Amino acid sequence: xxxxxxxxxxxxxxxxxxxxxxxxxxxxxxxxxxxxxxxxxxxxxxxxxxxxxxxxxxxxxxxxxxxxxxxxxxxxxxxxxxxxxxxxxxxxxxxxxxxxxxxxxxxxxxxxxxxxxxxxxxxxxxxxxxxxxxxxxxxxxxxxxxxxxxxxxxxxxxxxxxxxxxxxxxxxxxxxxxxxxxxxxxxxxxxxxxxxxxxxxxxxxxxxxxxxxxxxxxxxxxxxxxxxxxxxxxxxxxxxxxxxxxxxxxxxxxxxxxxxxxxxxxxxxxxxxxxxxxxxx
Ligand SMILES: NC(=O)c1ccc[n+]([C@@H]2O[C@H](COP(=O)([O-])OP(=O)(O)OC[C@H]3O[C@@H](n4cnc5c(N)ncnc54)[C@H](OP(=O)(O)O)[C@@H]3O)[C@@H](O)[C@H]2O)c1
Numbered sequence: 001x002x003x004x005x006x007x008x009x010x011x012x013x014x015x016x017x018x019x020x021x022x023x024x025x026x027x028x029x030x031x032x033x034x035x036x037x038x039x040x041x042x043x044x045x046x047x048x049x050x051x052x053x054x055x056x057x058x059x060x061x062x063x064x065x066x067x068x069x070x071x072x073x074x075x076x077x078x079x080x081x082x083x084x085x086x087x088x089x090x091x092x093x094x095x096x097x098x099x100x101x102x103x104x105x106x107x108x109x110x111x112x113x114x115x116x117x118x119x120x121x122x123x124x125x126x127x128x129x130x131x132x133x134x135x136x137x138x139x140x141x142x143x144x145x146x147x148x149x150x151x152x153x154x155x156x157x158x159x160x161x162x163x164x165x166x167x168x169x170x171x172x173x174x175x176x177x178x179x180x181x182x183x184x185x186x187x188x189x190x191x192x193x194x195x196x197x198x199x200x201x202x203x204x205x206x207x208x209x210x211x212x213x214x215x216x217x218x219x220x221x222x223x224x225x226x227x228x229x230x231x232x233x234x235x236x237x238x239x240x241x242x243x244x245x246x247x248x249x250x251x252x253x254x255x256x257x258x259x260x261x262x263x264x265x266x267x268x269x270x271x272x273x274x275x276x277x278x279x280x281x
Pocket of ligand 1 (some may be wrong): 114
């Protein structure tokens, strides 16, 4: 059994291995040829030395990859004053390079990545895994009013299968072959829970809601998030698109205070919030 130093690249391999295990059938598993033992839910123990960077990765990513069943998380990169973009929608980049690698790792740990129409229009994001080894998730674009142009990269470039969820489907011929249009049945709006049911029926049970603020807020308000990663960058934008917006409350007793751990991420800080645990397998 090897007891070589466990560094970040190897830790990431272990986290990816964990992502493909059946955690409903195992309380604990040994990964990385015996170097890493992982318990369901993400606790871990390693043989030999572990670098601080590898330990931090295992701490904040194994709870995602070693949790059985449906798992829904969101991540936002925001300024100190809670903005995810300027008022004109410019968001490149609020957070630093290490946080971008983190986001790509999250994408590699899920079956589907969800963005709202606002993000698809403002950023035309690729939503692929490029800054870490890993597989691209299915892309899901929430566009009930058909705002996202057919010419956008996400509807043209076949980097990953793409679901365009809209009441105004675009002509088939205008879209790349990788795109499937889905129309929410008769609904005026698509609730996050209904959307997650639709995705689960297609085998997409591990979901990352990647933004923007309105979309993440809807999933949070609907009680659908297991985990929320808020990456806070040391800048003040002073105005612009807000991160989380929920219904108004009168006193701070009604504020959400989920269990929270923090991790340094370059110059940024990751706030890793557990919103739900022990959900249905
Ligand atoms: N810093 C970051 O981490 C980050 C991440 C992502 C995006 N961004 C930035 O954030 C900005 C966009 O964010 P945003 O909050 O303005 O918009 P957004 O969340 O991207 O999109 C909101 C829109 O998506 C549709 N939508 C979302 N959830 C839905 C649901 N459950 N059912 C039906 N429709 C749903 C609605 O479209 P309709 O309005 O057509 O009904 C809604 O208005 C952009 O500037 C982008 O660059 C930053």
